[in-house]
Amino acid sequence: MLGSCRLRTPIARNCHRLLGAAYLRAWRGSARLTAFRRAQTDERDRVYWAPALAQARRDGVGPLGLAIRYDISVNHGPGADWQSFGGIVAAAAD
Structure with a gap:
């Protein structure tokens, strides 16, 4: 999925939008965990x-x-x- 993002958007910072809101919420929550x-x-x-x-x-x-x-x-x-x-x-x- 991220590979196709590189082809569609000139700025990599927008690639995360292709992952979806639920995934991004889960990632943000996990990013607070020391173990993660x-x-x-x-x-x-x-x-x-x-x-x-x-x-x-x-x-x-x-x-x-x-x-x-x-x-x-x-x-x-x-x-x-x-x-x-x-x-x-x-x-x-x-």
Whole structure:
């Protein structure tokens, strides 16, 4: 659903409207819960931050290199194909 939002609206901040009022109310309510926020942080760290940090350490880069790897991780997602984090990093190393 959010993928189609990117095609329909030039400004990403409007994408949440496609989710519906009930979903947004539930999300806002859950966002107040410490456990919910912690779960989001843990998932972010597991999927995006930890792989970027591990790769930056293997590559021996500093803070800018880490930031670039994190950006690739967030914007392209996990995976090994040419469009995903692992594939992009592997291609850059060649």
